[in-house]
Amino acid sequence: MSGPDAQYAAFLAQGRLRLQRCGGCERHVFYPRVLCPHCGSDDLAWVDASGRGTVYATTVVRRRPEEGGAHNLCLVDLEEGVRMASRVEGIAPEAVTIGMAVSARIAQQEGDAIVVFDPS
Amino acid sequence: MSGDLRGKAAAVGIGLAGIGAAPGYSHLDLTAQAVKIALDDAGLRPSDVDGLFASNLQNIFAPLNVGEYLGIRPKVTEGTQIGGSSPVAHLLWAVLALDAGLCDVALVCYGSNQRSAAGRLLSPSTSEPLIYEQPYGPRYPISSYALATSRHMHEYGTTREQLAAIAVAARGWAAMNPVAFMRDPLTIDEVLASRLVCDPLTVRDCCLVTDGAGAVVLTRAERARDLKADPVYLLGCGHAHWHRQISQMPDLTTSAAVDSGRRACEMAGMGPADIDVLELYDAFTITTLMFLEDLGFCAKGEGGPFVEDGRIGPGGSLPVNTNGGGLSCVHPGMYGIFTVIEAIEQLRGTAGERQVPGAQTAISHGNGGHFSSEVTAIWGTAATL
Known part of the structure; x- marks a missing residue:
């Protein structure tokens, strides 16, 4: 048995972005939990995510070149109604704009599978 | 029922220490210096x-370290750590404990x-990993507030110039505060031309990093009237709190201050x-x-136009952050206690x-x-009771 964080990470490692959906109130839940924060139900089941999202807020973290340089940090609202921190890749960090349609992609970073987004 | 606590306790002593830079002193030394001043004041x-x-x-067990250092053996102790608002939050428990005897x-x-x-400062609270944000390289806490700023600008057309006017107003007040850390004149153009830290926030949109300590002594109202200082x-x-990490904040343009202020x-x-x-936490x-x-001083989305013409600075119609705030006076990790001390001073x-x-009345937020x-x-002063 493993908890919801480990299950989420294991799905990502298999190349699948999955979210929890609550059987009590039918809302999606992210980050993974054992209780629904909307209704308190523990009836949470994994479902595949569409991967379609919209940039809700964005910034450029201005790190020095020796610290990796400037990079994007954003919040993305997924079609399922959950929000996640991430970054948009493939364009300049300043070019990421609120309202931009984006698609999830699973990337490898320091040995972990993480969700990043590309403009769609 | 909550009105039963109105005016039941009063601040009777305040103390500041190490405001700005105090090399060679520990956080407990500075705390104790502020406590000494506040107790003498009372x-x-x-x-x-x-x-x-x-x-x-x-210190994870802060009240234990502070109590031990000061030689205090309290009957009631509180140290809930909810970030920079913690000392303001402790006021509610203090008045409850005083009122209950x-x-x-x-x-x-x-x-x-x-x-x-x-x-060299290893903070147990800021070293906590937020595993669903950390992989994306946040620069806490600045990047979280930058995200909120981006959303406010997007929804309401708030401008960088309007935000800069807030830094300029704070500096104007700081110029009149002998203990403020940064007192040189500051212009909107200078704020805009400062180094970007997390877009759209420049270093001058961000609070200072200083040393500093503050202490406030409270008693029940009837005893307060017999002590040295004007209560x-x-x-x-x-x-109020609704979330821990910015990715869980329901609406980045509205904080839980709508609830705390109403209460x-x-x-x-x-x-x-x-x-x-108004003494508002200006990180x-x-x-x-x-x-x-x-807090209801202007409508949602109208904050930018509200501040752009000097309304909150010296000579404006609504005095805000009269000590110079976290932006220009002092911000030693957590600023909350200083909103309290400046309100009492005023x-x-x-x-x-x-x-x-x-x-006659002031807000510490x-x-x-x-x-x-x-x-x-x-x-409030005695006239407001």
């Missing part, structure tokens, strides 16, 4: 303190040597129009702007050149985490 001694409300960013002298204190310990009465206090106003029996002076220019909106009428004439915890306190 005409009390450490042995009189039987309620301890202590927080810092360096659980303690007679409450000490609320905070201290940090964040500036002088630069790079300043706690009329209301409200807490404090209900207890005080007052509204925004009744408040003379970033966006926090001042959003708290003006969330209501005592002892704020010198920056005194707001005739001030504390913020913690990433727009996470919000606490509002309302203070």
Whole structure:
């Protein structure tokens, strides 16, 4: 048995972005939990995510070149109604704009599978 | 029922220490210096303190370290750590404990040597990993407030110039505060031309990194009248928190200050129009702007136009952050206690050149985490009871 964080990470490692959906109130839940924060139900089941999202807020973290340089940090609202921190890749960090349609992609970073987004 | 606590306790002593840079001193040394000043101000001694409300960013068990250092053996102790708002939050527990007779002298204190310990300060609270944000390289807490700023600009057309006007107003007040850390003149153009840290926030949109400590002594109202200083009465206090990490904040343009402010106003029996002076936790220019909106001093989305013409600076119609705030006076990791001390100073009428004439009521608003915890306190002079 493993908890919801480990299950989420294991799905990502298999190349699948999955979210929890609550059987009590039918809302999606992210980050993974054992209780629904909307209704308190523990009836949470994994479902595949569409991967379609919209940039809700964005910034450029201005790190020095020796610290990796400037990079994007954003919040993305997924079609399922959950929000996640991430970054948009493939364009300049300043070019990421609120309202931009984006698609999830699973990337490898320091040995972990993480969700990043590309403009769609 | 909450109105039962209105005016039941009063601040009878305040102390500041190490404001700016205090090399060579630990956070506990600075805390103790502020406590000594606050107790002297009240005409009390450490042995009189039987309620301890202590927080810092360096000790997980902060009240234990502070109590041990000061030689205080409290009957009631509190150290809930909810970020920069913590000392403001402790006021509610202090008035409850005083009113219930659980303690007679409450000490609320905070201290940090964040500036002088630069790079060597290991904080148990800020080293906590937020595993669903950390992989994307946040620069906490600035990047979280930058995200909120981006959303406010997007939804309401708030401009960088309007945000810069908040930094300029704070600097204007700081120029009149002899202990403020940055007192040189500052212009909107200078804020805009400063180094970007997390877009759209520049280093001048961000609070200082200083040392500093503050302490406040409270007693029940009837005892307060017999002590040295003019009592300043706690009329209301409200807490609220809705999230921990910015990715879980329901709406990045509205903070839980809408709840904490409403709760404090209900207890005080007052509204925004009744408040003379505002001390709002300004970790970033966006926090001042959003708290003006969330506490009801202007409508949601109108914070930018509200501040752009000098309204909140010296000579403006609504005095905000009269000590210079976290942006220009002091910000040693957590700023909350300083919103309290400046409010009390203003209501005592002892704020010198920056005194707001005739001030009878003030708000201290504390913020913690990433727009996470919000606490509002309302203070009044004897005339407001």
